[in-house]
Amino acid sequence: MHDDFSSFFDFLPIGAYRSHPDGTMLRANPALVHINGYSTEAELLRAVRDIGSEWYVQPGRRREFMRLLARDGQVQGFVSEIHRHRSRERIWVREHAHALRDAEGRVRCYEGTVEDISDLEHSRDQVDRIADQVSGMVFRTVMQPDGTRVFSYVSRGVRELLGLTPEQVMADGDAIRRLWHPADAARVAAASEAARASGRTLSIEHRVVLTDGTEKWLHVRSTPVHLSPQRSEYAGVVIDVTARKRAEARLLESNERWKLALNSTGDGVWDWNLQTGDETYSEQFLAMYGYTEADLAHNPRVLDSLTHPDDVPAMLRDREAHFSGRTPTYVNEHRVRCHDGQWKWVLSRGLVIERDADGRPARMIGTHTDITARRQADALRIERDRAEAANQAKTQLLSRVSHELRTPLNAVLGFAQLLQRDLPPGSTATEWTGHILQAGRHLLDLVDEVLDLSAAQSGQLQLSLSDLSAEPLLDEAWSMVQAAPLAGRPPCSLVRDIPPALPPVRADRRRLLQVLVNLLSNAVKYNRPGGAVHVALRADGPAIVFEVRDEGEGLTPEQIARLFSPFERLDAARRGIEGTGLGLSLSQQLAQAMGGTLSAHSAPGQGATFALRLPWA
Incomplete structure (x- = not known):
């Protein structure tokens, strides 16, 4: 000096x-x-x-x-x-x-x-006694303008916490920093600098790796007590939160396993924190509706707004019933609007897994299951049951009406036949009586066909299926048509195309004969004068096909579209052709009841072809 x-x-x-x-x-x-x-x-x-x-x-x-x-x-x-x-x-x-x-x-x-500083150290001893009551480390540190850190006080808890002595930490301001976990070091440094620059309290959790390799989680809280351009002084505490972090990790792992198990079922998983108002969704949940996480914003109110307005009241009632403890779980079915605008039916199930000190729900987890197909099937079943009930009622009504009509109608026909027998031939009364008989028989045929059509449409048609040879049935049907020639029309010839050794067909004999007679009779009615009726039989896959073709005027596409409608007679009245208008409609229903089909194709000027397809025996 x-x-x-x-x-x-x-x-x-x-x-x-x-x-x-x-x-x-x-x-x-x-x-x-x-x-x-x-x-x-x-x-x-x-x-x-x-x-x-x-x-x-x-x-x-x-x-x-x-x-x-x-x-x-x-x-x-x-x-x-x-x-x-x-x-x-x-x-x-x-x-x-x-x-x-x-x-x-x-x-x-x-x-x-x-x-x-012995007197200060005496005070320090008193501070140490107080600091020893804190589970962890109490410290006071000074940050120099150049970033150098100097600890002016470190409690004895640092020994158990970090395996260092207070003297080591006070002598080396970076002793603790060197223990920071490599994966957390940058984050802690950035948070520390941000707190220092803003003059705010630092509160952070991070890992350290001790010299013996032990890994711990620390919670650090450091509060500024003096700030100036020359030096910044802080006081704080560091506590060990390893046990809590491990418990949280185990809980998170358990939750992830649970969510993974639920995801494997194909259901969408949701997790609702009622205290923060956040809700998280699994990938399957989002995919179910076509949304992204940004679309739903982790907010349950957004999802509730996508629920069909008609379903919201019941959904809220079921949710509140579980929240209040009246039901063990939350279960509700409702519709959710998807990203493409369509509505999807879901089964929502949930369970409150955490409640606060007052018993209010704090956390709820659950799933959404797509039940759209099931709900649609239920709706179809209800509609089918309703239609079946209506058909049964219609059939019963028609049966009663038929019974009430047949009795007086048979009396009219019987007395008309008796009256015609006693009248002189060629008289006007005889002609009139003939008209009465013709109209009565037409009405009786109409009643029978209406009953058959109703029974076929409602699935109540009684069938007796057996293995039948197709060619003899065709011959029998043609014989029946020839036995009742149309007035004023020349007879038609039958052109046959039937290969040998056709397999038998599986059908109800009476109903198949009824269909063939109807098809052949129509071919005769609508044929050109002197034209032929062409009949072909062939095997097509597991079916036998009956084809009946006339040489008449043919049909337009619009006429074919209406051909099998009940009471559709096209231009039969103009051409003087009698009939009920139920023959083709009933024939198609009978074909379907026997497991087959009846179709038609035609063009103007080329006649019409009807194809009856029935299964092999």
């Missing part, structure tokens, strides 16, 4: 010194002489041989002091326990030091100050 500053050096209230790099004491002011228990500077200098081995209570403390000097060129706030050199009494001191260098940059000596 320069002589110009000798007075300042001598009267400095704290110890000051100059020492050689080898540890030899070169100068000491009166305050430092007093701290060491000597009377004069000369006495102190003669007594001290090696500062490192004679002064510090902890042997490695001198090495740490020198390491910091070599690294930074200075030491600030270096707190240690030392011996008063003469009495060997232990006291606590705080040191500041720096190196003096020559023109070539070599260290010439060290200068520093020593402050007796």
Whole structure:
């Protein structure tokens, strides 16, 4: 120290010194002489041989002091326990030091100050006793403008928490930072810098890896107590949250396994946090409706808004019934509007798995199952049952009407036949009686065909299926048509195309004969004068096909479209052709009842062809 500053050096209230790099004491002011228990500077200098081995209570403390000097060129706030050199009494001191260098940059000596902080250390002991009650580590740290961190206080809890001593942490501001988990280090550093820049409290959880390889989770909370451009001082606490984090990880793993199990069923999974209002959805859930996570915004109100308005009241009632504990689970069926605008029926099931201290639901999990096909099938079944009931009612009505008509109609026909027998031939009365008989028989045929058509449409037609040879039935039907020739029309010839050894057909004999007679009779009625009726039989796959073709005027596409409608007679009346208009409609129903089909194709001027297709025996 320069002589110009000798007075300042001598009267400095704290110890000051100059020492050689080898540890030899070169100068000491009166305050430092007093701290060491000597009377004069000369006495102190003669007594001290090696500062490192004679002064510090902890042997490695001198090495740490020198390491910091070599690294930074200075030491600030270096707190240690030392011996008063003469009495060997232990006291606590705080040191500041720096190196003096020559023109070539070599260290010439060290200068520093020593402050007796034993009274402060007594207070520190009291603080330690208080801090020991905290599960974890209490600290106070100073952040220098250059980013250097200096801990001014670290509680003894750091030993159990991190395996470090308070002295190690206070001597090395980066001792804790070096324990940060590599995967968390960048995140913690960024959060720390953001808190420092904003002057806000830092609250973060991260992992550390101790020197023995142990991994722990820490919760760090650091609050600013003094902020200035020169230094920023913080006080905080660090606690071990490893047990909680592991429990959360186990719970998360359990939830993920549960969700994975539900996803494997093909159902959409939802998880609703009623306290935060957030709801998460599985990929299957989103795919079910064609939405993305952004579309639903993790908000259950968005999904509720997509529920069909007619279904919302019942859905809310079922949900509230479970929330209040009146039902063990939440179950509801409702419609949800998909991304493409279509409505999808879903079965929603859920369970409250967490409640708060007041018993209110806090978390609910559940699934959505697509039941659109089932609901559509139910609707079809209901409609089918309704139609069947209506058909049964219609059949019963027609049966009663038929019974009520047949009795008086048979009486009219019987008395008309008796009256005709007693009238002279060729008289006007005889002609009129013939008209009565013709109209009565037509009405009786109409009643029979209406009953048959109704029974066929309602599925109540009684059939007696057997294996039949097709060619003899065709011959019998043609014979029946020839036995009742049409008035004023010349007979038609039959052109046959029937291969040998056709397999038998599976059908009801009476009903098949009824259909063939109807087809052949129509071919005769609508044929051109002198034209032929063409009949062909052939095997086509597992079926036998009866084809009946006339040489008449043919039909337009519009006429073919109406051909099998009940009471459709096309231009029969204009051409003087009698009939009920039910023959073709009934024939088609009978063909379908026997497991077959009846179709027609034609073109104007090319006649009409009817194809009856029935299964093999």
